Amino acid sequence: MVLKNNTPRSQVLVAARSSGFGAVMIHRTVVKGGLTGMEHAPKIELLPNASLLFEPGGYHLMLLNPKRALHAGDRVDIKLEFLGGLVIPVACEVRK
Numbered sequence: 001m002v003l004k005n006n007t008p009r010s011q012v013l014v015a016a017r018s019s020g021f022g023a024v025m026i027h028r029t030v031v032k033g034g035l036t037g038m039e040h041a042p043k044i045e046l047l048p049n050a051s052l053l054f055e056p057g058g059y060h061l062m063l064l065n066p067k068r069a070l071h072a073g074d075r076v077d078i079k080l081e082f083l084g085g086l087v088i089p090v091a092c093e094v095r096k
């Protein structure tokens with residue numbers, strides 16, 4: 001997923017939610033002392049015209065405690081919440 005800030009102001013991603021999951025966390029993959037782990041990213045600032053890539057090995061959303069079984073082709077709705085109240089809905093497809 002790529003987020004692009006098309007507004008003239010900085011936008012700060014502060015949370016993500018999904019009705020299909022108990023919790024959604026914004027994470028970043030980090031390498032420390034040769035070990036790969038992940039850490040919570042409490043907020044991510046996007047400058048005007050900046051893009052933010054979510055991908056395996058980088059920033060990603062952890063979807064925790066699914067409320068139903070998921071299958072390839074299912075749709076997962078996620079809401080991205082920004083400082084100031086802006087909410088962006090995102091529809092993601094489950095892949096095998």
Ligand SMILES: [Cu+2]
Nearest residue numbers: 027038060062
């Ligand atoms: Cu993670």
